[in-house]
Amino acid sequence: MRAFLAFTKKEWVELIRTGRLAILLVLFSLFGIMNPAVAKLTPWMMEMMADSLKETGLTVAAVKVDAMTSWTQFYKNIPIAMVIFLLMFGGILTAEYQKGTLINMLTKGLARWKVILAKGCIMTATWTVCYWLCYGITYGYNWYFWENGIASHLGLAAACVWILGIWLIAVMLLMSTVFQTSSAVLAATGGIALVSYVVGLIPKARKFLPTHLLAASGMLSGAGSVEEYWCAVWVTIGLGVLGLLAAVIVYNKK
């Protein structure tokens, strides 16, 4: 346990001292601010455009924005933030192989599964903080400018995307134990997400797939029911746990 905590602490210090945490916090805050800002600016931009369009003879109807516009932005932008997050952690294990820093830890008796678990914990914690920070900021602005009540199941929908993020982290850890370079890890992780997406194009399979959770914003407008997502949630959690276990097993064999 002490070895695990010590190694987790090292991961934590690394996160802070390499400036990665700061960058991510700033980034996710910006994303959080951007969503309501875009919503707020849309009418104004429309007006600007309307002026110039009028000369060409087109008229633009005034657009009405509310919290929904901002939340739609949130779900449109969060995948980008997620990709950046994964890019930043792509080398979390492979960089240690390449530099050879882990060998010393392992020869000193650090169990391999603790390495995987410590890295998984740190990434999950970072993802959780960053994600809910982004959510919280958007939520706060939306509450201030408009009315959040217009969207239903706000927290539930957000949790779906959060779980998807954790699944991707588990997948990336597994890929890190299989491949030697961070680019291979990222490519493989992206590949798996893509497979999930492509298979999701089949309507019958869609609701069992992790990527289906990205569409959870459908809950907000009431277009989709909550039940529609439960399956995907359980599958995602199950696959995430399996991925982590597989990562430990594969890594122990190395």
Place this chain on the structure above:
Amino acid sequence: MDVLTLSHVSKSFGQHRVIENLEFCIPEHTVYGFIGQNGAGKTTTMKIILGLLRADTGVITVNGKQVCYGQNHTNQFIGYLPDVPEFYGFLTPIEYLELCGEITGMEKREIRRRSEEMLELVGLSERKKRVQGFSRGMKQRLGIAQALLNRPKLLICDEPTSALDPVGRKEILDILHTVKEHTTVLFSTHILSDVERICDKIAFLHNGKLEFQGTLEEIRSQRQGRGFQIEFYRKEDVALFLKYFPGTVSEGGYKVLCERNMGNNMQNNMKYVEKNMTHAMEFVVKNNMAIRSIEMLETTLENLFMEVVGQ
């Protein structure tokens, strides 16, 4: 008691046989020098001992316990300094040692005390600076500090002096020499003077085989009587001498080299060399030859090394 024993250890990478039937043991409180050319298999041997590589055949025991590949229960007795030590650049030496101590399960107070002690010992003064900016020599020092942190029974150093300046080299060698009282040291090097300075036993590794091993005394007894050398004043004397002693060779100019295998079946024995020398001196006196010098040649480790390597 032997801290480390290897018996019949072999290892190949694909077709390439790196280590062949390696067999040696290291008794407690010895400094064991491991010598060999680049690519002789020194690092590979060390990695096998640490369980980082799998040996194809053979048994290794550390402190009486058998080493298994991938398992690290024997590593609790071993402190290891890799050939190119790599540390987390964002940690300071103190923090790194703390991490190592926690992983090996040392007590908190002990970690703090030992870290200070070790950094003192290796002479690393910049303990609050991050490892990022460290020179190779400083990393080497930190490497030794972390290897010694939990009082290992066996200290394995892969070329500990290769990155150090002459002063640093001497300091590190002195450290290895002093820690001998508490631990056993196995270290590899190309630098033969290092070996002469501190090793109790040495082993030559060549093409994956142990060509020679023994205590320094054993080698010293060999190194005497490699032969002798005479430097004459006159060319005619050189020619005459060479004619009379068929086994001798001209070294160019006025020098003549009489190696220990002068004549035909002389043995590598001090007694014969001495006899040869006095015999030669008698000849010199009898023929009224003037000489500039006559000198017994000692076998240096370098000669031995060259001989082993076959050059």
